[in-house]
Amino acid sequence: MPFQFVLHKTDPSGARRGRITTNRGEIDTPCFMPVGTLGSVKSLSTDELKDLGAKIILGNTYHLMLRPGEEIVSEAGGLHRFMNWDRPILTDSGGFQVFSLARLVRLQEEGAEFRSHIDGSAHLLSPERAVEIQEALDSDIMMALDECPAADKPREYVEQSMALTTRWAKRCLEARRDAERNALFGIVQGGVFSDLRKRHAQELAALPFDGLAIGGLSVGEENAVMYDTVEATTPHLPTDRPRYLMGVGEPRDLLENIERGIDMFDCVIPTRCARTGRLYTRHGIVNIKNAANTRDFSPLDPDCTCPTCRNYSKAYLRHLFLSKELLAYRLLTLHNLHFFLDLMRQVREAIENDRFATFKREFLGDFEA
């Protein structure tokens, strides 16, 4: 079944409960999407991802274009076949790399001219090319190519950048070959300027995108500014299409933005932080490296049902981590992703019961105590 979004209900707080249907399966929202930039959620097998309950993961156009190259993935039968994942995949367009690899990028009307961070070779990522690559990957949800300006850019820059993103968005829609096969989301920019956000949201809402994302946040601005900006944007997005806040975030960020009407999130935090020893539990953050865990033979979180907490102690995990044993990265990633995915399960349940605000307060009361 081609892409579809059904909004089941909206909680009194503003939180939305919905369901996305794609050719490769359904995704209940609000949802969290683990990031698998290079066709792998680092350290995990796809079986482990399924067991965790991940319904959709991310891949990245820029990175897969450079290595192994989309033609290889296409030859393998698409990214799903290539990586042995049969559930939906959302692919980012490479727009974020315009920001994170800015030193290697020159922006033109035609597209983003990159020097590969791997070998220095030149590549032009145009809107058409970004769609072409994502189609070759056979992405379920493609993202339009956008420019993600840094947080410190002045209004004039952001306004022009936003206009470029709109022109690119239209070109992406033009370039898409099969709307039944590959959904396409537009990305709202506008920095932290409420009026620009409103304008851009309205511009993109008028276009036939399957969903709309909010980009250009969590790039260094204050948290409160991020929340305010989302709040200034979502009222101008169509209610019958999913809203995706890109690159966010910490547990509080997820809850604050769900309350502001966001349906989808992705973030590297659970996976990256797992690999740097920062673990999420309902009672807050545990830094597994800390000496206090040396002789602590209890699990990270006694109430957690993840495979790591069911079987291993903090002392052992700390030992694995300090020894740089590969098992550490896998076990800790399993735990963190379980935490994020489970948080979203609880959120969905709370919305169904019209008690999101209560859930949020109680959760943060424990988590940030």
Next chain:
RNA sequence: GGAGGGAUUCCCGAGUGGUCAAAGGGGACGGGCUGUAAACCCGUUGCGGUAACGCUUCGAAGGUUCAAAUCCUUCUCCCUCCA
């Protein structure tokens, strides 16, 4: 018995008269990570003090010198080679 080489701050290891509380690794300790150039990055690591600065330290004990981890003497221990 003879000839050489060596002992440095938790570990390895640089330093061969002042710019040395002593490079660089490692380890330890703490922190950071928000559409992943990330199994990564940053900071601290003799004692005291906010700091200026003071004190103690380079196997041990003496000595030379304005000044010693660096030079001299003796001692202790370790290594290599020859008998």
